[in-house]
Amino acid sequence: MSNLELLFDPSLIPSSSRSTLDDDLFLRPLASTDNARGHIELLTVLTSAPALSQQTYASTFQELKAALNTYFVIVIVQRSTDKIVGCGSLVVERKFLRNAGLVGHIEDIAVSKSMQGRKLGLKIINTLEDIGKGVGCYKIILDCSQSNIPFYEKCGFKQKEYQMVRYM
Ligand code: ACO
Numbered sequence: 001m002s003n004l005e006l007l008f009d010p011s012l013i014p015s016s017s018r019s020t021l022d023d024d025l026f027l028r029p030l031a032s033t034d035n036a037r038g039h040i041e042l043l044t045v046l047t048s049a050p051a052l053s054q055q056t057y058a059s060t061f062q063e064l065k066a067a068l069n070t071y072f073v074i075v076i077v078q079r080s081t082d083k084i085v086g087c088g089s090l091v092v093e094r095k096f097l098r099n100a101g102l103v104g105h106i107e108d109i110a111v112s113k114s115m116q117g118r119k120l121g122l123k124i125i126n127t128l129e130d131i132g133k134g135v136g137c138y139k140i141i142l143d144c145s146q147s148n149i150p151f152y153e154k155c156g157f158k159q160k161e162y163q164m165v166r167y168m
Pocket of ligand 1 (some may be wrong): 158
């Protein structure tokens with residue numbers, strides 16, 4: 001991990017999040033070279049995620065990294081294949097209200113089909129929550145499909161409000 005350029009300081013990830021995974025798996029911040037480890041391919045379990053050129057991937061990574069204390073993308077890597085099998089993002093929003101408080105938004109949670117049902121999704125959510133707590137978020141919110149509600153309830157979330165959307 002020491003040679004990789006990471007999106008954020010890995011010490012924000014509690015050691016408990018790393019230590020309870022199978023030996024063949026490890027969890028870390030996104031690295032600038034993760035396109036080659038199947039990051040975008042993994043996101044296709046979630047929605048349309050066409051392949052990105054190395055250049056676009058690298059410039060997107062740098063754009064996220066330049067926005068300080070905002071983007072916390074984590075990945076679970078399988079050591080034996082050097083492939084990413086899980087990922088998730090926490091985007092931290094600064095508010096004027098709540099005494100200039102911080103709200104965390106959980107986005108783009110994906111676990112590869114062959115690894116689903118092994119508590120990796122739960123691990124990703126718990127880790128993003130720990131990061132959010134660590135950086136001072138007063139709440140963490142997310143949007144999901146109806147079919148994923150039971151998963152997020154198992155992660156400790158509850159239903160509140162409604163989502164609205166208008167595509168451009
Ligand atoms: N319906 C009911 N229960 C579920 C579901 C579901 N769709 N998914 C997981 N669970 C339950 C599991 O059975 C488990 O329960 P248990 O503790 O009683 O055994 C618990 O939730 C934890 O499950 P995990 O094994 O951690 O789930 P997994 O690793 O498979 O990850 C995920 C779940 C992320 C939804 C995965 O199936 C996936 O990648 N799906 C496709 C992409 C997707 O829908 N992502 C979420 C989009 S919403 C967003 O990104 C904010």
